[in-house]
C-alpha cells in the first residue's frame with residue numbers, strides 16, 4: 001500500500017509544476033484555480049482566481065473553468081500538495097494545459113506577490129442567497145457580482161414594480177429608480193411596489209420603502225425627475241444594465257440613443273392590453289430600439305395603456321422577465337434576448353420569439369453615424385435636437 005508521500009511523488013511525476021515566478025507571468029492569460037477550503041480562501045487569494053475547493057473539483061470544473069480544456073490553468077493550494085492532486089484530476093478530466101504551483105499560496109505571498117482578500121458574503125447573506133449559491137452557475141462569486149452590480153429602472157410603475165422587487169430580492173446591490181409620479185389609487189391594480197397607505201406619496205419614495213424593507217442589502221437611489229435630454233446621460237452613467245419600464249415612444253428613443261452613447265444594455269419591456277414584449281438591446285452587439293422600430297407608429301395605432309387598458313397580472317410577467325434578463329446580463333449567464341423579441345399573449349397563454357436584426361442603415365447604431373444626437377422628442381417624436389455636449393442645434 002502506498003503512503004501519502006509515495007502517492008504525492010507518483011502524482012507529481014504525472015503533472016507539470018510551475019514556480020510562483022513563472023506563474024505570475026501568466027496572470028491575465030492563464031486561469032488561476034484556488035483549490036483550498038473556504039476559510040483559507042476567505043483570508044486571501046490571488047487576484048482573479050477561480051475558487052473550487054478540492055472536494056468539488058470534479059463536479060464544478062466544467063462550469064467554473066469553461067469548456068475549452070486547452071486553456072492554461074495554474075492550480076494552487078496552500079503549499080503545493082493538494083494542487084498537485086488537483087492538477088492530476090484535471091488532466092484526467094481532459095484539461096491539457098495544467099500546472100501546479102510549487103509552494104502554493106504561502107510561497108506566493110511570502111515572495112511579496114500581489115494578493116487580495118476576496119469580498120465574501122456574511123453569514124446572513126449566505127443564508128439569504130442560499131438558493132442562488134447552490135447554483136454552480138451563480139455561486140458565491142455570482143452573488144458577490146450581483147451585490148456589486150448597479151441596475152437602473154425607468155419607471156416605478158407596472159413593469160418597474162415586479163422588476164424592482166425581484167432585482168432587490170436577488171441582491172442587486174444598487175437599484176436606481178427614475179419616476180416623477182405620485183402614487184394614485186388607479187395604480188394599485190398592477191403597481192405592486194405601492195399600497196394604499198402611500199397614496200399621494202412620491203413613487204420613488206414609496207418604492208424605496210418597499211424595497212428596503214424587502215432587502216436592506218440594496219442601496220436604492222431615487223431620481224424624482226423628468227427623464228429628459230438634459231439629464232439622461234448623467235442619470236444612466238455608471239449603471240451596468242437599464243430596465244426600461246416606460247410606456248411612451250419619446251422616452252424609449254431618448255433612452256436608446258443615450259444607452260448607445262454610454263454602451264449600457266437596455267432590457268426593453270412593453271405591455272398592451274393582453275400582450276407583452278421583452279427584448280435586450282445591447283449596444284453594437286445586437287440591434288437597438290431604432291433598428292427594431294425606426295419610427296414610432298402613428299398615435300391612433302399606439303394608444304397608451306392609460307387609454308387602452310391593461311390586464312393586471314400582465315406587467316407582473318413581463319417585468320419579471322425583464323428582471324431575469326437583467327440578472328443574466330450582470331452574471332453573463334445563458335442567452336439573453338439580444339436580437340430576439342419575446343412576445344407574450346396572455347389570452348392564448350403563448351410565448352413566441354421573433355428574430356430582430358441590426359439595421360445597417362440605423363440612424364442611431366449604424367456604421368455611418370458619426371455622432372449620436374441626444375434629442376428631446378415630443379409625442380410625435382419630432383426631435384428638438386440637443387447635442388451630446390449639451391449644446392442646442
Ligand SMILES: [Zn+2]
Pocket residue numbers: 287288289290291292358359362363364365366
Ligand atoms: Zn440601431
